[in-house]
Amino acid sequence: MQKKPFATKEQLEAIAAQFPTPFHLYDEAGIRRNVEAMRDAFSWNPGFREYFAVKATPNPFLINILREYGCGCDCATGVELMLADACGAHGHDLMFSSNETPAADYALADELGAIINLDDITHIDFLEQTIGHIPDTISCRYNPGGLFEISNGIMDNPGDAKYGMTTEQLFEAFRILKSKGAKNFGIHAFLCSNTVTNDYYPELAKVLFNLAVRLQEETGAHIAFINLSGGVGIPYSPDQEPNDIRVIGEGVRRVYEEVLVPAGMGDVAIYTELGRFMMGPYGCLITRAIHEKHIYKEYIGVDACAANLMRPAIYGAYHHITVAGKEDWPCDHIYDVVGGLCENNDKFAIDRALPRIDRGDLLVIHDTGAHGHSMGYNYNGKLRSAEVLLREDGSAQLIRRAETPADYFATLDCFPEYEQLVKRK
Structure with missing residues (x-):
């Protein structure tokens, strides 16, 4: 089987005459079709937002195409925050998901008003000492440990990853953050990479939605959003069937109505942080x-x-x-x-x-x-x-x-x- 390039030989030779090889070439029409499909797939959730993972393709021309459709920016470093800020992403247009974070990066994230996603429970004190307060809106990254297996046999090993908090730490972090003045909470998790299946997001959503119900019941924290992060992949090999984002969005909707709505949490916003799927x-x-x-x-x-x-x-x-x-x-x-x-x-x-x-x-x-x-x-x-x-x-x-x-x-x-x-x- 073959993949079809989005440019003809004649187009490529003309471009190469102007910009010598090697070069990376991007397809504006394809990017726009994809972000429109992403937006439509989650339109059932009024608070939905895609935070494009800047690390995947940190080019302002491409980021600004996504910004036209309301996408925010997911940043992992201070320099990525600077780039997103230059693209007009400010305040809650920015999600700052980092690990082993220098104080200067936290300070910049706070200065720009980004939603800060804490990778570890010890970062609570580190953040407070750095910026002098705990933001009203804060997120925590969850790592359930062990293996995470999707029903179709795809498996990854969160327990071997350096990211996120244990279940016990997450509950304790919410209690501490709430006692320090945080009012709106988010949950974030990334448990599988480059999944080529429509099942990953719905199955991850079920884990996080059930966790969110417990967290709100046991800590009293208001869960404002759940961030499904990345992990929705692309078919690098031509014999792979591509993901259908509309089927994925519908699968998440069913779990949302099964778990969150009966718990009185039908106002929770769904966020994503896709990079590979959006641009790859x-x-x-x-x-x-x-x-x-x-x-x-x-x-x-x-x-x-x-x-x-x-x-x-x-x-x-x-x-x-x-x-x-x-x-x-x-x-x-x-x-x-x-x-x-x-x-x-x-x-x-x-x-x-x-x-x-x-x-x-x-x-x-x-x-x-x-x-x-x-x-x-x-x-x-x-x-x-x-x-x-x-x-x-x-x-x-x-x-x-x-x-x-x-x-x-x-x-x-x-x-x-x-x-x-x-x-x-």
Whole structure:
């Protein structure tokens, strides 16, 4: 099976003539269709809000598309808060979900009026000492421990994760926070990553909704919102069936009416913090084949590397590859598609069946719209690539320029020969 790129070979060659490869390309039309579907799927809940996980794709041009639809921003660091603030997200448009948090980041979150989501019970005192008070609205992250298994067999291990509070700690945290003046409470949990199933959110919701009823009954805290966080994934492999967000939203609605409404909690808002689902399929890495090598295996060398997309190198993650213009050719060649880092794990594909690839061919590496460019780095002096937005009208807009050697050397301004470095072409 194949995935179809959202741009034709002719479009890609025209963009590459303007912005040299490698670059990340994003599909505005696809992003808009997806956020509209997300909004419609949870329209039954008047307080619903998607807080886009900024870490997934921290580009203001893309964030502002989501902001047009009322999305907030989920931030994990002070710099992400600064970026979201620059996009016009202020106050409760911001959700600050962090861990091992520096005091300065908590101070900035408070200054911007963000909803702070505490990762640990000890952070209550740390936050109060840092900002001098406990906010009226506060959230706590929950970790139930053990294994979390979905009915269709997908399993993850929250008990091995560094995030969140135990059940006992969560109840105690609510009591402490309430005694310190907090008035509105949220519950947050992330128990499975990249689930390709419509069951995850409804089953997580049932756990959190039942927990919320107990918390309100036993602590007297007013539960204002429940944050289902992320975890709704995308089909990286073409043989996977994509999630249907409308089915997911309806599943959460049924559990809401089964658990929360009878408990008199029908005013609880539902929040989500999706990154991968919101952006992943609507970005791709465009790279050009520049070398071929015939030794014990057949290799195609491209001008991108793990510094542009590190998921295959660090996770062994699958990303589908299309050879532009050869979509209908037989996949009768077996290649390792590799980058130029001095590391043997710098491989986008291993033993992958692909059409014959010639030097100069453009390769589309799919599903890089989340955790793609954002995880880039500068090992081997590799420079981060440009980001380009394919607009709805077919035009291409540069939304982040490619790095230059001057960017790489910019933090060496304490080096005596700094000027010599930045002036070299």
